[in-house]
Structures are given as C-alpha cells and as structure tokens.
Amino acid sequence: MNRIVSRHNRLLGVALAGISLVSVAAASAGEISVWVWDKAFNGDTMREAGEIYTKDHPDTTFNVDDTASQDDIRAKLQTQLLAGSTEGLPDIVLIQDDVAQKYLQSFPGAFEPLSDSVDMSVFAPYKVAAATFDGKSYSIPFDSGVTGLFYRSDYLEEAGFTPEDLENITWDRLIEIGQTIKEKTGHQLLDLDLNDTGLIRMMMQSAGEWYFNEDGSLNITDNAALKKALETYAKFYQADLVKPVSGWAEYTGAFTSGEVAMVPVGVWITATIKANADQSGKWGVAPIPRMDLEGSVNASNQGGSSWYLLSSSDNKEEAIDFFKTVWAGNEDFYQDILIKRGAVGSLLSAREGEAYKATDEFFGGQPVWQNFSTWLGQIPSVDYGTFTAEVDAAVASQLPGIIQGGDIDAALQAVSDQAQQQMQ
C-alpha cells in the first residue's frame, strides 16, 4: 500500500523548515556588510579596501556579498525601502550614479548624509553632485564612468589615419573617418544596441544637459542637446556604419572579436578589452568626439557608481571611518586598483599617482590613465533626477523610428508624453 504522505510528514516538514537556519543576516558587531554586483570589479576592489582597513583595525571585518545582479539589488532595495523594513539590508550598498537620485528622493532618511563627516571636495565634482540632495551629499564616489573612444589602432592605420586625427573632433568628423575606414578595411565603425540609450546619454551629458530641469520637470522637447544627440545617432545608421547588436554578450563580442573598429564607452570596459591578450598593442584611446553644439565638450560619463551608507546600519561610525581612511585618503589604494582592475576612482589627488602616469603597452604605449584623469576633470555635472530609467525607456522605444529617418521633433514629443505618463 502506498503511504506516500501522512499527517506526520507534514509536521516534519514544517519542523525541518523551522529548525533550518532561521538566520537573519545580522552583521555581527564589527562586521560591515556590503552589497555589490560584480565580483571581479567592484567586489574585489571593496574587499581589497576592506583588507587595508582591517589590518589597522582588526576588530572590524568586511563581508562583501556579490551574489546578486545589479537589477537584483535594485529590486531588493526598492521593495524593502518601500516596505519600510530594513531587515537584512547591508551596511553599505553600491548604487549606480544615474539611479541614485531616485532612491535619495523617494526615501529620504534611508541613507546617511556623508557630507556631514567626510570632506567631499576631494572627489570629482560631478560625482558628488550626482549624490547630492537637499544640500547634502550621500555617497562616497567609486568608479568613474569617464568615457573614451576606444579604437583599433591597426584598422585606423590601415585606413590611412593617425591617432592625432581623432583628437578633439566632432561626431560628424568621426562619421567621415568611419566611412573611410569602412572603405579601406571593410570594418563597421560601431556596434549599437537599440535597447541601450548609453551613447545618447553620453552625448547629452557632454553638453551639460540631462532629461530634467533643475526643478525636476521634464526637459525633452526643448532639449537641444538631446535633439542633437538623436540626430547624430541616426546619422550613424544612415551612413551604414553600424553593426546592430542585442544584449551585453553580443555588444562586447562585436569589438572583442575585431568586427567593429571603435567603441565610445566608459573606462570600465578596459578589463573586457584587455581580456583578449592577443590584441595587445592594437588598441588606442582617444577623447570622445563632441557634438556640433555650443557647450559640448570632449568629455562625458557613462555609468559609474558610488557607495552609500544605509541609515539602518549598526556600524555607522566604523563605516564612516573606513570611508575616510581608505576611500577618501589612501592614494596607494587607488593606484593599485587601477593597475589590477582598471578601476578609475574619483579621488582627484590620486591622479597624481604613479599608476596614473604610466603608459600602457596594450594601448600602444599611450598614457591612457593620464588622459582619462584629465577628461575626468572636464565632465559636465548634471542632475540625474528620479525618473531617468523611465525616460530612457521612452527614448529607447523611439530609436527604431528615428534611425529610419523619422521626424526627430515628433519623436521628442512622443518621448515627453510617454515619460510624463510614467511619472504620474
């Protein structure tokens, strides 16, 4: 006879579940918990910082948890802050700069105002601005997303150009160069993903503009920078210089495999590019082009994140001391993480360090880090606002139409309408 399940089994199951680790993630006194989303880049960097601190302060240890993706972390933060329950939240959490304002504005009081205890002037101003709300700053800036135009120097040469030809140019000039490259080498210029508005935001920020005005209202239809960015974007497609891709793997695959000649992107792509050791010497980095618009410079930002301290933390003093000692004070640390992982920190004084002055063989002996540091100081500050993600989605939905030659003004209006609706 089959006695598959009986009442007893049910009780046993419940008991087991109960006995099982009712482990609430309470950081043991002196243990600082940190949430990051990438083991190799931000995870290991934070661990290294933690080790430096623990050496001098053996009572304080660090638990860096990298087992969640960035989307996961955002989902958890959002849900828990909304639920008003901080059970299990870490002491420190890494948040990407362009979504930080959303959290600061939606959940006032959830984060510690670090500007009360730490001198923020040591960091790149645009990073501090991204985390400033109501006169106080809430983050310790981490990696900068300072952008550069990474290019295949061998293709460039084959097409008859020199690295100097890429200095201080406009996007329109780049399109011309790209056409020649395509003629002479057969390679496309860029790869672009229609779901990713990164390039457009990059262009917009280079002119000091963003989706929102200072008061938080939408800045779309009158946004000259955005309009110019969209026009430029469309031009790439119309000149047939784009390899279309979808998703991260395809995106990185297109340039690591040598299919496309250039990629304008944040400095954090370095690790990905350098992972192909056999391409050493075949790459270079130029400043990104600027838009043919007054106010646009050859510097911008894409991505980049910062450390935030949650108000619910039990270890606030240790955390703040940790930040002051290592992140706001230890220049050697910044050299080390640059060399090891290509992490360009936001501590202004670190730019004077050895590693930053070094040349990089991989990039044909260029002093890339020096260049990035210079550009870092030139990035225009913008206020990312609370609804960047929503406007992004609206812009992305218009891209397919725009690249086919659709009316840009009409597209802008549509973006504005959709965003307006989302923001209700």
Add this chain to the structure above:
Amino acid sequence: MTWAVFRRALVYVLLSIAAFVSVFPFFWMIIGATNTSADIIRGKTSIGGALLTNAATFFTQVDAPRIFFNSAFIAIVGTVLTLIISSLAGYGFEMFRSRFRERIFALLLLLLSIPFAAMMVPLFVMFSQAKLVNTYVAVIAPTVASIFIIFYFRQATKAFPRELRDAARIDGLSEWQIFLYVYLPVMRSTYAAATIIVFMANWNNYLWPLIVLQTADNKTITLILSALTSAYTPDYGMLLFGTVLATLPTLVIFFVLQRRFVEGMLGAVK
C-alpha cells in the same frame, strides 16, 4: 513521388525542425560548458577541452554544496507541502458539497489573476514583522497553497469514480482513510504530473527568493546564476557549466516520473 509520400516527408521535416528547436538549447548549454568564454562568444558549437577548468572556476567562485542544498531543500520541502495541501484542497472542493463551495472557488480563481509584484511588498512586511526574513520558511510558505494546483486536482478528481468512495465508506473507512488509502493510490499519475510541475516551479523560483533571501549562504542556484550572468565580464563557460548542474535535478525528476506524467496527462484513471 506521390502526394501521400510527400506529405509524410513534409510532416517528418516539420517535426524534425520542431525537435531541433526544442533540443538545441540543451545541446548548446552542454557544449558551452566544455568551452572557454571566448570560444562561446565566437559561437563555437563543438566540444572543447575546458570542462574541467570551467568546473574548477565554478566551484571556487560558488559555494556549490551550500547553494544547491538551499535550492534542493526549498524545492523538495516546498513540493511536498504544496502537494499535500493543494491536493487535499482540490479533493475537498470536488468531493464535499457546501453552499459556498462554488463562490469560494470562484474567489480563488480570481486571486490567480493578481500579479505577484502587487503582493510582494505586503508579503515582505509580513515576514519582516515575523522576523522570518532570509529563512527557508519565508521562501516556501507563500507557495504551498498553489491555486493552480488546487484547480488541477479538482479537475482530476472529477474523473475519480464516486462509487469507490461509497464502497470505501461502506467498508468502514473514515474520510481521511479514504483519501490516503483509496484516493492517493488511484491518483498516482496526477500526483506525478503535479510533482514535476511544482518542483520545477519551486526550483526555478526567482522573484520571491530574490526579495526575501539576504545572505549569500542562503541563496538559491537561480539567484546565483543570475548574478553571475550580470558580471561585467561574465565567464560564459563557467556559467553554462553551472547551468547544466542547475538543470540536472529537474531533468532527473522528469525522467523518473515521466511514465506517470504521461499517464496523468492522458487522464487514465480506472
């Protein structure tokens, strides 16, 4: 070639395409687990020699025994509890008359249409106040009364011969005994089918475990794999190796129960 022969060939071609499309992802996954990340991005479709390397990387980066234990515990306990509670409910709805029966059942079906995201926050508040965040209980509890499974069992019970219950009552069995000794054995294939469905759902459950599990040592394999995919430079070889491991339990359960599963789908209850 006659029309009949041509049609036959056409059918085979179509079925082959469909079979290929279904099987290819598994094929790709297994091949990928033996290749390096670079090879995978380049689209290599032959077996490589990196299986051991990928395995080594995976086991160093992930606390596999612990993570798999989490997934297994949650999936197994969750499945057992769901089967018990939901099958009892389905049986009860079909077997016992009551004035409110249909109205309650209609209400349950209505609840099915509420998206989980709407319940997520209140659920979290509940468990937070009960100090049960980051526990197995919190992950399992919301899933045990699966409305879908209740519905499934109620439908299946319609095919259960009423007279068996009458005969059992005359033979002196209490209602509980009838459920255990008559209903359960007769409905074996329904339970098999339900086991597969529920186990897969629990094993692959993503959103709620994401919200309610906080520490790395409590997370399930689905969460870990997801995190690994969103690294800045994912190691696809290692990732696919981990995915193969993660897929195994469901495959095993399916193969073990598949005979019964097919029976259950055909509704062969005599």
Add this chain to the structure above:
Amino acid sequence: MSSLKLSGVRKSYGAVEVIKGVDLDIESKEFVVFVGPSGCGKSTLLRMIAGLEEITAGELDIGGKRMNGVDPSKRGIAMVFQSYALYPHMTVRENMGFALRFAKVPKEQIERQVLEAARILALDPLLDRFPKELSGGQRQRVAIGRAIVRQPEVFLFDEPLSNLDAELRVHMRIEIARLHKELQATIIYVTHDQVEAMTLADKIVVLRDGVIEQVGKPLELYDNPANQFVAGFIGSPKMNFLPARIVQKDAGTAVIELVHHEGVRLSLPLAGGAVGDLVTLGIRPEHFGLPGEGAADMTLEVDVAEHLGSTSYVYARAAGEPIIIEREESRDQGDQERITVSVDPSRTYLFDQAGQRIR
C-alpha cells in the same frame, strides 16, 4: 440474517422531494427487488438504506434496530455497485479483505473469510490478479465476493448486471439466485429490468416517482396488477391497452364495447360503474386466442411480424391503434395482411380513467 422496515421514509434535495413516503416490510432471508423506470427513486432508496444518503424523514430499522444516521459500515450491510467499484490498485484478495483490515480483524481470519468467499464464487485462481486484468463478469463476482466477506445482515445490489452483455447477464442471474439459496441471505436488489425482477425476486416492489405502486410476489403482480402502470410494467411484451365504454350495466356485471372496434363486446364482472363510463381494457399479447375460441373476434391489419423460432410477435394495428400479439408456432401468420384474434374476457383487466384497476 435480518429483517428490514421502512416507515414513512421521505427524501428531499432542497425543495425537491424524490421519495414521497415509503412504507415497506422486508422479512429475513427475503429476496426483494426494487423495480421501476429511470428516476423513480429506487437507487436513492437503496442508498438511503445503505447510509450513503441521508433520510430526510421517516424511520429505517434493520434487524429491529433504528438505523437512521448510523454510519454505513455499522449497519450490517454490504453493497454491490453497478460499476463494481473495485479498488484498482489492489489485488482481488486485497479488495475482498479491505473492510476487514480496517475492522482490525486478525490476518488469519481475514485470509480464511476471503478464501471462503472465493470458493463460493469460484474466484480462487483470480485472487492475485488486479481488477484491470479481469473480465466484466469476473469483476462482478469479485464485487459480490467482497460483499460476502463482510458477512452482512443485508446484501444490497444496485443494478449489478446492467454493465454485462446479454448472455453473461443470464448466467450471473442464475449465480445470484444460487447465492441467495446458499447464503440464506436477505437481499435488496435494484434493477430496471423486469425480467430480472420476475426471475430473482421473492417480493417485487414497483416504484414510480418516489412512491410504491405495488408490492407483491412476482406472479401476483403478473396476475393481479393493482393499476395500469404495474400492469404495463410487468410482463414482456407490454400489455395492450384499448379504450372501451360501458354499454350495459347490471348489478355485478357490465358489457363493454371497444371504442375503436364496435362489434367487439365483452361481458365482464364489474361491481361499480355506469353506462357511458369510459374505461381501459387491458389484454396481454399472449392472451389472444385463435378465431372463434373466445367471446369476440377482432380483425387487425398486420404491420410487422417477428419470428423467434417457437414464438412470433405480430405487430398489428386496429383503427390506428398499435397492438402486439404473441403467438406460438405461427410462422406463416406474418405473411398475411390481416389477422383475426379472439378475446377471452376472463383474461382481461379493466382500469378506470385514473389508471386504477376496477373489478
């Protein structure tokens, strides 16, 4: 073995009353058959006796003890279902011993009783088979065996032969009759087949619309139906009913004339009634005589004749009314267009307009 008594038993589902006051006495060791058309309530009544349905009003006594509300397993009954209701996941042996297992009867005794029942029904070679490996007839026997093992006071059969083919049905009927004798059992048997009723029953209970129409021995019901319904239900082929009118009335007798066959007049004993009253004359197909044998002759047009060998059924028509005639040894009759039969008044029945028998 026990006796059974139903007093004023009623059953309602909500506002609908399906059993409308049944009184019945069943003797110990009697074979009683509940018979009636679909929906008459016979199965419901059986299930109420079994305890599977609640008794809305009235009393049920088994063996002199009040059984209303008593659990089915404690009433001393065993039931054989139309679809056998065998537990598909158990062997024959386990099926038969199932109830005893739950009564906590020691294993050796269960084995003994199962073997005994198996012997009675010749089930020995099948004991370790599963129900799906058995034929319909074998399954039915297992179902009966399961009932026997319980050693009940009363056996209840719910249309047990309906799912069997014709030949098997005859065979099982005899088996059941034999069982009744051997076990000396009280049996209540439900069927819609009046042949089963006639052949098996000590007593037949005819039901219609939740009411008992007549109770009695089979031949009593055949010879002496209390109303038109029973008269038409018992006996196959059905009794013919012809409209008639009283044309002459003396004390104690009446002359009636068939409405559609003026000229056919019969003199019958009849107590009440008056000239001009409309009545119904009932004649069984087998009670028509050859021309000249009876009191009056009728000539009819033949529609169809069926020849079964020793018997023939002639489907005839008179003035648009269908009549069935049963004839022995009359194969050539069907080839004719017309047939003449005679009516013997002593083999007729009179019913009033309400269907009640009048004498």
